[in-house]
Amino acid sequence: IAVSLLRMVQSKKWILAKVFDGTPKQDDFKLVEEELPPVQDGEILLEGLYFSVDPYMRGYDLSGLVGHQMVGSQVAKVLESKHKDYKPGDLVMGYFGWRSHTVHHGDKSLGLGDPKIKPYILPDFQGLSPSLGLGVLGMPGNTAYFGFLEICKPKAGETVVVNAAAGAVGMHVGQIAKIKGCRVIGFAGSDEKVEWLKNEIGFDAAYNYKKVEVEKALAESAPSGVDCYFDNVGGEMSSIIMENMNLFGRVSVCGSISSYNATVKPKATVIQGTLIKRQLKLEGFLVYRWDDRWMEGIKQNLEWIKEGKLKYQETITNGFENMPKAFIEMLEGKNFGKAVIKA
Numbered sequence: 001i002a003v004s005l006l007r008m009v010q011s012k013k014w015i016l017a018k019v020f021d022g023t024p025k026q027d028d029f030k031l032v033e034e035e036l037p038p039v040q041d042g043e044i045l046l047e048g049l050y051f052s053v054d055p056y057m058r059g060y061d062l063s064g065l066v067g068h069q070m071v072g073s074q075v076a077k078v079l080e081s082k083h084k085d086y087k088p089g090d091l092v093m094g095y096f097g098w099r100s101h102t103v104h105h106g107d108k109s110l111g112l113g114d115p116k117i118k119p120y121i122l123p124d125f126q127g128l129s130p131s132l133g134l135g136v137l138g139m140p141g142n143t144a145y146f147g148f149l150e151i152c153k154p155k156a157g158e159t160v161v162v163n164a165a166a167g168a169v170g171m172h173v174g175q176i177a178k179i180k181g182c183r184v185i186g187f188a189g190s191d192e193k194v195e196w197l198k199n200e201i202g203f204d205a206a207y208n209y210k211k212v213e214v215e216k217a218l219a220e221s222a223p224s225g226v227d228c229y230f231d232n233v234g235g236e237m238s239s240i241i242m243e244n245m246n247l248f249g250r251v252s253v254c255g256s257i258s259s260y261n262a263t264v265k266p267k268a269t270v271i272q273g274t275l276i277k278r279q280l281k282l283e284g285f286l287v288y289r290w291d292d293r294w295m296e297g298i299k300q301n302l303e304w305i306k307e308g309k310l311k312y313q314e315t316i317t318n319g320f321e322n323m324p325k326a327f328i329e330m331l332e333g334k335n336f337g338k339a340v341i342k343a
């Protein structure tokens with residue numbers, strides 16, 4: 001009895017208490033505790049170190065999740081292993097959800113929608129923080145790398161527009177565009193973000209979309225038109241940007257955050273005529289399309305960081321109990337770069 005008592009691990013987890021109605025609120029979530037079962041053959045016991053809050057947690061319909069644990073990824077440390085591929089101390093990225101401790105079958109994929117990504121041991125980040133496994137060296141980094149390069153296929157000298165430009169994916173896309181020799185224009189939600197984009201990571205132009213008219217901003221910064229548009233935001237802003245695109249422009253449709261909290265889906269200008277006349281190509285994607293090339297993205301992004309070509313930002317909130325707060329603040333734009341919670 002003494003041995004089994006010693007092995008009992010209590011986990012904290014956040015469950016979704018209600019369906020979101022508009023902007024998520026603190027009382028949409030409930031913190032509960034549970035006792036974990038002992039580790040069986042093929043399983044590992046993990047302790048979450050860093051947790052991710054991402055826009056998809058609001059963008060997806062989570063109504064089926066009410067009463068259950070919130071979905072999400074984390075970087076966790078293996079405390080105990082009965083799986084041949086893991087040993088205590090390994091750092092693992094996995095979609096274990098909003099929970100502090102996990103007993104997981106090491107071979108099982110987990111996640112929302114179709115993430116085929118099984119938990120994996122973090123590659124060597126060469127001294128950089130393991131939290132980057134949730135950001136620039138993880139899913140958002142790969143979203144920027146594959147979603148921009150594979151769909152926009154940017155060429156040197158072309159003009160690229162990206163919005164949510166000071167967020168995890170947006171700031172990364174803009175910097176890849178610079179690496180590829182493009183002109184980059186960004187839209188973000190505060191003057192401080194705009195200054196950082198221009199002064200720290202070399203955006204050719206950046207605007208606070210809450211203060212400027214997008215049409216006027218593009219007339220000023222892209223008088224010869226836009227060739228590639230990496231769309232994180234959707235809605236009316238996207239319609240205006242597409243109306244300013246050149247013949248054979250490419251649009252990578254990554255996210256639509258402007259409507260995630262909407263209780264009534266907003267209307268945007270009809271753009272079909274523009275698509276036809278300008279012969280634009282629009283393509284939506286989910287980053288897991290490139291699951292077979294996952295490590296290629298991480299390796300390239302790490303190389304760019306080490307070469308000084310790629311900068312990143314993280315907004316770290318301390319304390320697992322602050323996950324809902326960090327999530328709500330990220331949706332409000334309070335984050336700069338990747339929003340992460342440190343246990």
Ligand code: NDP
Nearest residue numbers: 055167168169188189232254255256257258285286287333
């Ligand atoms: P971010 O770090 O960019 O955080 C979200 C940002 O969105 C906020 O900081 C805020 O910045 C901005 N935002 C919030 N509301 C609005 C609004 N109404 N209009 C314009 N901007 C708004 O998150 P990520 O980098 O993780 O994600 C960026 C986008 O990419 C999201 O749309 C997400 O859904 C999508 N995504 C898609 C993936 C895929 O596989 N297709 C994978 C990963 C992400 P600001 O201050 O500028 O308003």
